[in-house]
Amino acid sequence: MAPSQTSTLPLDAESSAALARTGLEYALVDPDGDGFASFLSSVARGFLGEEPTPEQVESSRSALRTRRLTGVFDRAGDQPDVPVATVDSWVSELTVSPERTLPIWSISAVTVAPTHRRRGIATAMLTGELRTAAAAGYALAGLTVTEATIYGRWGFSPAAWASDVVVDTRRARWTGPVAPGRLDFVPKESLPERITAVHERMRVRRPGAVPGWEGRWRGIAGLTPEAPDAKKVRAVAYRDPAGVERGILVYTIAEREEFTAHELQIRALFADGDDALAALWRFALEHDLVGRVTAELQPAVPPVQWMVSDRRAVTATLTDHHWLRVLDVPGALASRRYSGPLDLVFGVSDPLGFAEGAWRVRIDGSGEAVVDRVEAEPDVRMPVGSLASLLLGGVRATELATAGLVHGAAAHLGAVDGAFAPAAAPLLDIWY
Template structure:
């Protein structure tokens, strides 16, 4: 079998995406989603694997900017639509596409690649480490209360049209990007991703709705949600399906959740894709009845070790020599001297003895500050050669807030 990798032309996107759908089970995306992805496509980053004239594999990427610890926002490749059709799996097609893609990312000067994995076991062998997690909740609202912070009583809530409020809500989102690692600085058009609302996908819920929070005349937050009515012989048993909650302070954040808890004819609130340190976990009076469930989210690949480690800041002063192992991207192999603190960092090759030994996968996992080097060492994935280096580096790589990616791509 001879496989040829080629970039697609814009006019080929429809046939290319159809093969992506086939690789993911053959279900066709709804028209609204399909149009959104067609508009976001970057042809020069979209690769097809051909067997003759037949597309048998696909891989794409978006040109994003993502926040990193310290508040910087850096270019990253957002890897997407990676799949191989059933007839051509386990024949090296995926590996060839990953090789081509990471070479391209490096050539563009992007130090990082990120993705949301359909199957977590796949991407570790290409150097992607789990850099951010998320959780979902199903809250029994009749039995769970909220501890309201000072100032919540002055927050005014107003229902708004989803489309009419889109620009104002996006302004709230944009103000939060630098404060949390992993958030995406949304390019024009990407603000529509959180409001896609095809009727066929609602599963009995209402159209998407929006409530905005005001402190005086100032917009300070919003929530987007739908209501799925349900009735039992005992009465109403509806569900509030929460899409987004963003706010500029604890008073507005709590007021928005109280509103969602108190919607008539409902007995539960569900929400997924929340950051693992979400203040909601500390507002609720009974966490058990919220049924929190943790899952993996953003996977991070270090493409350029020196540039990536110098792009972020560090929670404590650190001077450590990292011996990085990276068979898939051998240019990252070797020893790297990292010196940094809260003001900035420098990373360069060195001949000094190594303090810590780890693979690029573990370096990606710890990069955004959500996975500690100490935890990875406890699993045997990081080796300490200089006593004290592990504690020093683990503290420095940490982030005061957990990394979080707000939506898929």
């Protein structure tokens, strides 16, 4: 059983040695220690943010207390105790099939100071995270990315996609379901608890999802010192006829020149059920004095397209969002439920070694997989990144084969497509 507390796991010796050879020190940072403010300051610099205030330091300290914070220090520099590179990791839970989850090593706050870029520091930190995660027994690592060009080299690849949605509300007359429950404004101080309740129920049904955390919900609610537009945040909750709260919409309104066409910007729309989804979208689209509604991290084909008179009033721009890295092939593949039987050997190439080899993947009629390492000629071959992209069924083997990212006979690829078809399109609805 992989440990859920990771902050005390030892630092990876290979990365320590690689960094030491260039005069750098790899070290864990205690979230409760004096070094935390410097760590946070380096993260803010990496993401081009403002210098954190003492209030922000304390707010982030409580949000990051359970995390494994690692810094790289250049002790010969002018600020020897301010890390020149940072990474933050923790254990989360990935939904792999409805009601089935797998622990995942989540990575964030990857930064390297511009003074120290392109010397292999990110490589040392990322490979160090992967070796530590694999040694501790995790089958997958995951992250969300600011740029799509960075993480493929370490075997990460997109496994869930999300759309940025824009709706022209003057064209989009509501034709969707009329929900039987009620909507009420709710105080933003209550949002972390309310969002947790709804999101915890919905995220276990959606492959690709992970839980949020208090700090993430406080940011969305405008309750953290650095939250943008904090004073403009408003929220409504949907309750079903039995009185159960099923959905939360958190939004701000950005004023536009034309007073009848302001922009309603959705910060979160979490719905546990179709009625809640329809009620909250309808509220947003029919809001007075609004001409445009925007929402990010929506399904690839947003359901709201089917709920308005003019579907072209809804534009959805698709982006890769949840990137995964397979560390343990049997552990990752056997975690989910499949849509059909399969008996094929997957040949996986992995320059970092974790997933390298030939793996016999047998899926029985009930959709359960057994995966064993074998000495056999593979039926389908792929780099480790393609395996991560196939895992949740968000992309088909035949599609990746078109791009030369999976190789195999058409019949074998078709069988993989059938077996890996997801119960629901993978989606990750938060950033981490």
